[in-house]
Amino acid sequence: MISLYGHPFSSYTWKAEIALHSCGIEYRLRQVDPGHPDNTAFVAEHGGPFAKFPVLEEEDGTIVFEASSIIEHLVATRPDAAHLIxxxxxxxxxxxxxxxxxxxxxxxxxxxxxxxxxxxxxxxxxxxxxxxxxxxxxxxxxxxxxxxxxxxxxxxxxxxxxxxxxxxxxxxxxxxxxxxxxxxxxxxxxPEVRACIDAAYPFRQLFPLGAPDRD
Incomplete structure:
Protein backbone atom coordinates (compact mmCIF):
# COMPACT_ATOMS: atom_id res chain seq x y z
CA MET A 1 0.00 0.00 0.00
CA ILE A 2 1.11 3.58 -0.66
CA SER A 3 2.43 5.44 2.37
CA LEU A 4 1.85 9.15 2.94
CA TYR A 5 4.04 10.73 5.58
CA GLY A 6 2.37 13.71 7.21
CA HIS A 7 0.10 14.82 10.02
CA PRO A 8 -3.71 14.87 10.25
CA PHE A 9 -3.74 18.57 11.18
CA SER A 10 -1.36 19.65 8.40
CA SER A 11 -2.92 21.63 5.57
CA TYR A 12 -0.49 20.29 2.99
CA THR A 13 -1.04 16.73 4.18
CA TRP A 14 -4.76 17.37 3.63
CA LYS A 15 -4.03 18.57 0.13
CA ALA A 16 -2.36 15.28 -0.81
CA GLU A 17 -4.95 13.23 1.05
CA ILE A 18 -7.86 14.92 -0.72
CA ALA A 19 -6.27 14.05 -4.06
CA LEU A 20 -5.80 10.43 -3.01
CA HIS A 21 -9.40 10.24 -1.75
CA SER A 22 -10.73 11.72 -4.98
CA CYS A 23 -8.93 9.00 -6.99
CA GLY A 24 -10.07 6.20 -4.71
CA ILE A 25 -6.44 5.33 -3.92
CA GLU A 26 -5.89 3.45 -0.68
CA TYR A 27 -2.96 4.65 1.39
CA ARG A 28 -1.54 4.52 4.87
CA LEU A 29 -0.97 7.80 6.68
CA ARG A 30 2.29 7.55 8.57
CA GLN A 31 2.02 10.23 11.21
CA VAL A 32 5.04 12.49 11.63
CA ASP A 33 5.43 13.69 15.20
CA PRO A 34 7.68 13.05 18.21
CA GLY A 35 5.79 9.86 18.98
CA HIS A 36 6.76 8.32 15.62
CA PRO A 37 10.55 8.79 15.30
CA ASP A 38 10.90 6.40 12.35
CA ASN A 39 8.43 8.46 10.30
CA THR A 40 10.17 11.67 11.33
CA ALA A 41 13.51 10.21 10.25
CA PHE A 42 12.05 9.21 6.87
CA VAL A 43 10.87 12.77 6.25
CA ALA A 44 14.22 14.15 7.41
CA GLU A 45 15.87 12.06 4.68
CA HIS A 46 13.31 12.45 1.90
CA GLY A 47 11.41 15.67 2.62
CA GLY A 48 13.62 18.03 0.65
CA PRO A 49 16.04 20.67 1.95
CA PHE A 50 13.87 21.58 4.94
CA ALA A 51 12.51 18.08 5.71
CA LYS A 52 8.91 19.02 4.99
CA PHE A 53 5.91 16.75 4.68
CA PRO A 54 3.86 15.37 3.04
CA VAL A 55 6.06 12.75 1.43
CA LEU A 56 4.57 9.98 -0.72
CA GLU A 57 6.22 6.57 -0.90
CA GLU A 58 5.02 4.22 -3.62
CA GLU A 59 5.15 0.44 -3.32
CA ASP A 60 7.93 0.35 -5.93
CA GLY A 61 10.08 2.71 -3.83
CA THR A 62 9.31 5.92 -5.74
CA ILE A 63 9.36 8.87 -3.34
CA VAL A 64 7.81 12.28 -3.99
CA PHE A 65 7.69 15.26 -1.63
CA GLU A 66 5.63 18.47 -1.79
CA ALA A 67 1.84 18.21 -2.15
CA SER A 68 1.64 19.73 -5.64
CA SER A 69 4.39 17.43 -6.89
CA ILE A 70 2.57 14.45 -5.36
CA ILE A 71 -0.57 15.39 -7.28
CA GLU A 72 1.40 15.90 -10.50
CA HIS A 73 2.91 12.45 -9.93
CA LEU A 74 -0.54 10.88 -9.52
CA VAL A 75 -1.74 12.50 -12.75
CA ALA A 76 1.36 11.32 -14.61
CA THR A 77 1.14 7.71 -13.40
CA ARG A 78 -2.57 6.92 -12.99
CA PRO A 79 -5.34 7.32 -15.58
CA ASP A 80 -7.91 7.65 -12.77
CA ALA A 81 -6.15 10.83 -11.58
CA ALA A 82 -6.53 12.79 -14.84
CA HIS A 83 -9.42 14.82 -13.41
CA LEU A 84 -7.05 16.49 -10.96
CA ILE A 85 -5.49 18.53 -13.79
CA PRO A 191 -16.51 13.46 1.62
CA GLU A 192 -12.92 13.74 0.38
CA VAL A 193 -12.48 16.87 2.52
CA ARG A 194 -14.75 15.90 5.40
CA ALA A 195 -12.58 12.87 6.09
CA CYS A 196 -9.62 15.22 6.67
CA ILE A 197 -11.62 17.60 8.85
CA ASP A 198 -12.81 14.75 11.05
CA ALA A 199 -9.33 13.20 11.37
CA ALA A 200 -7.86 16.59 12.36
CA TYR A 201 -10.49 17.40 14.99
CA PRO A 202 -8.52 16.04 18.00
CA PHE A 203 -5.65 18.42 17.20
CA ARG A 204 -7.62 21.68 16.99
CA GLN A 205 -6.19 22.97 20.25
CA LEU A 206 -2.88 23.34 18.40
CA PHE A 207 -4.30 26.20 16.32
CA PRO A 208 -3.59 29.45 18.20
CA LEU A 209 -5.86 31.88 16.35
CA GLY A 210 -9.41 32.27 15.21
CA ALA A 211 -12.43 30.07 15.83
CA PRO A 212 -11.43 26.40 15.82
CA ASP A 213 -14.76 25.42 17.42
CA ARG A 214 -16.44 26.20 14.10
CA ASP A 215 -16.78 23.73 11.26
Whole structure:
Protein backbone atom coordinates (compact mmCIF):
# COMPACT_ATOMS: atom_id res chain seq x y z
CA MET A 1 0.00 0.00 0.00
CA ILE A 2 1.11 3.58 -0.66
CA SER A 3 2.43 5.44 2.37
CA LEU A 4 1.85 9.15 2.94
CA TYR A 5 4.04 10.73 5.58
CA GLY A 6 2.37 13.71 7.21
CA HIS A 7 0.10 14.82 10.02
CA PRO A 8 -3.71 14.87 10.25
CA PHE A 9 -3.74 18.57 11.18
CA SER A 10 -1.36 19.65 8.40
CA SER A 11 -2.92 21.63 5.57
CA TYR A 12 -0.49 20.29 2.99
CA THR A 13 -1.04 16.73 4.18
CA TRP A 14 -4.76 17.37 3.63
CA LYS A 15 -4.03 18.57 0.13
CA ALA A 16 -2.36 15.28 -0.81
CA GLU A 17 -4.95 13.23 1.05
CA ILE A 18 -7.86 14.92 -0.72
CA ALA A 19 -6.27 14.05 -4.06
CA LEU A 20 -5.80 10.43 -3.01
CA HIS A 21 -9.40 10.24 -1.75
CA SER A 22 -10.73 11.72 -4.98
CA CYS A 23 -8.93 9.00 -6.99
CA GLY A 24 -10.07 6.20 -4.71
CA ILE A 25 -6.44 5.33 -3.92
CA GLU A 26 -5.89 3.45 -0.68
CA TYR A 27 -2.96 4.65 1.39
CA ARG A 28 -1.54 4.52 4.87
CA LEU A 29 -0.97 7.80 6.68
CA ARG A 30 2.29 7.55 8.57
CA GLN A 31 2.02 10.23 11.21
CA VAL A 32 5.04 12.49 11.63
CA ASP A 33 5.43 13.69 15.20
CA PRO A 34 7.68 13.05 18.21
CA GLY A 35 5.79 9.86 18.98
CA HIS A 36 6.76 8.32 15.62
CA PRO A 37 10.55 8.79 15.30
CA ASP A 38 10.90 6.40 12.35
CA ASN A 39 8.43 8.46 10.30
CA THR A 40 10.17 11.67 11.33
CA ALA A 41 13.51 10.21 10.25
CA PHE A 42 12.05 9.21 6.87
CA VAL A 43 10.87 12.77 6.25
CA ALA A 44 14.22 14.15 7.41
CA GLU A 45 15.87 12.06 4.68
CA HIS A 46 13.31 12.45 1.90
CA GLY A 47 11.41 15.67 2.62
CA GLY A 48 13.62 18.03 0.65
CA PRO A 49 16.04 20.67 1.95
CA PHE A 50 13.87 21.58 4.94
CA ALA A 51 12.51 18.08 5.71
CA LYS A 52 8.91 19.02 4.99
CA PHE A 53 5.91 16.75 4.68
CA PRO A 54 3.86 15.37 3.04
CA VAL A 55 6.06 12.75 1.43
CA LEU A 56 4.57 9.98 -0.72
CA GLU A 57 6.22 6.57 -0.90
CA GLU A 58 5.02 4.22 -3.62
CA GLU A 59 5.15 0.44 -3.32
CA ASP A 60 7.93 0.35 -5.93
CA GLY A 61 10.08 2.71 -3.83
CA THR A 62 9.31 5.92 -5.74
CA ILE A 63 9.36 8.87 -3.34
CA VAL A 64 7.81 12.28 -3.99
CA PHE A 65 7.69 15.26 -1.63
CA GLU A 66 5.63 18.47 -1.79
CA ALA A 67 1.84 18.21 -2.15
CA SER A 68 1.64 19.73 -5.64
CA SER A 69 4.39 17.43 -6.89
CA ILE A 70 2.57 14.45 -5.36
CA ILE A 71 -0.57 15.39 -7.28
CA GLU A 72 1.40 15.90 -10.50
CA HIS A 73 2.91 12.45 -9.93
CA LEU A 74 -0.54 10.88 -9.52
CA VAL A 75 -1.74 12.50 -12.75
CA ALA A 76 1.36 11.32 -14.61
CA THR A 77 1.14 7.71 -13.40
CA ARG A 78 -2.57 6.92 -12.99
CA PRO A 79 -5.34 7.32 -15.58
CA ASP A 80 -7.91 7.65 -12.77
CA ALA A 81 -6.15 10.83 -11.58
CA ALA A 82 -6.53 12.79 -14.84
CA HIS A 83 -9.42 14.82 -13.41
CA LEU A 84 -7.05 16.49 -10.96
CA ILE A 85 -5.49 18.53 -13.79
CA UNK A 86 -7.98 18.50 -16.67
CA UNK A 87 -6.24 19.10 -19.98
CA UNK A 88 -8.59 21.88 -21.06
CA UNK A 89 -8.00 23.83 -17.81
CA UNK A 90 -4.46 22.79 -16.95
CA UNK A 91 -2.90 26.27 -16.82
CA UNK A 92 -5.81 27.73 -14.87
CA UNK A 93 -5.79 24.86 -12.36
CA UNK A 94 -2.04 25.00 -11.82
CA UNK A 95 -2.17 28.77 -11.40
CA UNK A 96 -4.97 28.62 -8.83
CA UNK A 97 -3.10 25.86 -7.00
CA UNK A 98 -0.18 28.23 -6.52
CA UNK A 99 -2.46 31.09 -5.46
CA UNK A 100 -4.12 29.03 -2.73
CA UNK A 101 -0.76 27.78 -1.46
CA UNK A 102 1.29 30.95 -1.70
CA UNK A 103 -1.25 33.73 -1.20
CA UNK A 104 -3.75 32.12 1.16
CA UNK A 105 -2.12 29.32 3.14
CA UNK A 106 1.42 30.64 3.35
CA UNK A 107 0.26 34.19 4.08
CA UNK A 108 -2.08 32.96 6.80
CA UNK A 109 0.74 30.95 8.36
CA UNK A 110 2.69 34.16 9.01
CA UNK A 111 0.03 35.23 11.53
CA UNK A 112 -0.13 31.77 13.08
CA UNK A 113 3.64 31.52 13.48
CA UNK A 114 3.74 34.98 15.02
CA UNK A 115 1.15 33.90 17.61
CA UNK A 116 3.15 30.76 18.37
CA UNK A 117 6.37 32.79 18.62
CA UNK A 118 5.01 35.21 21.21
CA UNK A 119 1.58 34.07 22.45
CA UNK A 120 1.42 36.74 25.15
CA UNK A 121 2.78 39.59 23.03
CA UNK A 122 2.55 38.89 19.30
CA UNK A 123 3.40 41.53 16.73
CA UNK A 124 -0.20 42.59 16.11
CA UNK A 125 0.80 44.98 13.32
CA UNK A 126 2.25 42.03 11.44
CA UNK A 127 -0.89 40.00 12.04
CA UNK A 128 -3.09 42.87 10.90
CA UNK A 129 -1.05 43.04 7.70
CA UNK A 130 -1.71 39.34 7.14
CA UNK A 131 -5.45 39.86 7.60
CA UNK A 132 -5.40 42.72 5.10
CA UNK A 133 -3.54 40.55 2.59
CA UNK A 134 -6.08 37.75 3.06
CA UNK A 135 -8.95 40.15 2.40
CA UNK A 136 -7.19 41.25 -0.78
CA UNK A 137 -6.73 37.69 -2.06
CA UNK A 138 -10.31 36.80 -1.05
CA UNK A 139 -11.52 39.62 -3.29
CA UNK A 140 -9.31 38.38 -6.13
CA UNK A 141 -10.62 34.84 -5.77
CA UNK A 142 -14.29 35.82 -5.46
CA UNK A 143 -15.13 35.93 -9.21
CA UNK A 144 -13.39 32.58 -9.71
CA UNK A 145 -14.94 30.74 -6.77
CA UNK A 146 -18.21 29.59 -8.30
CA UNK A 147 -16.37 27.45 -10.87
CA UNK A 148 -14.43 25.59 -8.17
CA UNK A 149 -15.43 22.89 -5.71
CA UNK A 150 -17.32 20.78 -8.22
CA UNK A 151 -17.18 17.04 -8.73
CA UNK A 152 -14.68 15.74 -9.72
CA UNK A 153 -12.19 17.73 -7.69
CA UNK A 154 -9.13 19.32 -9.27
CA UNK A 155 -5.69 20.11 -7.88
CA UNK A 156 -6.93 23.67 -7.30
CA UNK A 157 -9.73 22.31 -5.10
CA UNK A 158 -7.26 20.13 -3.20
CA UNK A 159 -5.30 23.30 -2.40
CA UNK A 160 -8.36 25.46 -1.78
CA UNK A 161 -10.02 23.20 0.78
CA UNK A 162 -7.35 23.35 3.53
CA UNK A 163 -6.27 26.88 2.67
CA UNK A 164 -9.77 28.33 3.04
CA UNK A 165 -10.60 26.09 6.00
CA UNK A 166 -7.76 27.48 8.12
CA UNK A 167 -7.52 30.99 6.68
CA UNK A 168 -11.16 31.64 7.57
CA UNK A 169 -10.26 31.08 11.23
CA UNK A 170 -7.65 33.85 11.01
CA UNK A 171 -9.65 36.27 8.83
CA UNK A 172 -13.24 35.22 8.28
CA UNK A 173 -14.46 35.40 4.71
CA UNK A 174 -16.86 38.31 4.86
CA UNK A 175 -20.14 39.24 3.16
CA UNK A 176 -18.26 40.92 0.31
CA UNK A 177 -17.20 37.47 -0.90
CA UNK A 178 -20.34 35.28 -0.85
CA UNK A 179 -19.17 32.94 -3.62
CA UNK A 180 -15.86 32.29 -1.88
CA UNK A 181 -17.66 31.61 1.38
CA UNK A 182 -19.98 29.23 -0.47
CA UNK A 183 -16.96 27.51 -2.01
CA UNK A 184 -15.51 26.89 1.45
CA UNK A 185 -18.80 25.44 2.64
CA UNK A 186 -19.14 23.32 -0.49
CA UNK A 187 -15.64 21.90 -0.13
CA UNK A 188 -16.08 21.22 3.59
CA UNK A 189 -19.15 19.12 2.82
CA UNK A 190 -17.42 16.91 0.26
CA PRO A 191 -16.51 13.46 1.62
CA GLU A 192 -12.92 13.74 0.38
CA VAL A 193 -12.48 16.87 2.52
CA ARG A 194 -14.75 15.90 5.40
CA ALA A 195 -12.58 12.87 6.09
CA CYS A 196 -9.62 15.22 6.67
CA ILE A 197 -11.62 17.60 8.85
CA ASP A 198 -12.81 14.75 11.05
CA ALA A 199 -9.33 13.20 11.37
CA ALA A 200 -7.86 16.59 12.36
CA TYR A 201 -10.49 17.40 14.99
CA PRO A 202 -8.52 16.04 18.00
CA PHE A 203 -5.65 18.42 17.20
CA ARG A 204 -7.62 21.68 16.99
CA GLN A 205 -6.19 22.97 20.25
CA LEU A 206 -2.88 23.34 18.40
CA PHE A 207 -4.30 26.20 16.32
CA PRO A 208 -3.59 29.45 18.20
CA LEU A 209 -5.86 31.88 16.35
CA GLY A 210 -9.41 32.27 15.21
CA ALA A 211 -12.43 30.07 15.83
CA PRO A 212 -11.43 26.40 15.82
CA ASP A 213 -14.76 25.42 17.42
CA ARG A 214 -16.44 26.20 14.10
CA ASP A 215 -16.78 23.73 11.26
Missing amino acids: PADRALEIRNLDRVFDNYVMNVMNVAVLEQLRAPDAPDTARQDEVRAQLRRVYAWLEPKADALGRDPLTMADCAAAPALFYADWVEEIGPACPDLKALRERLNAM
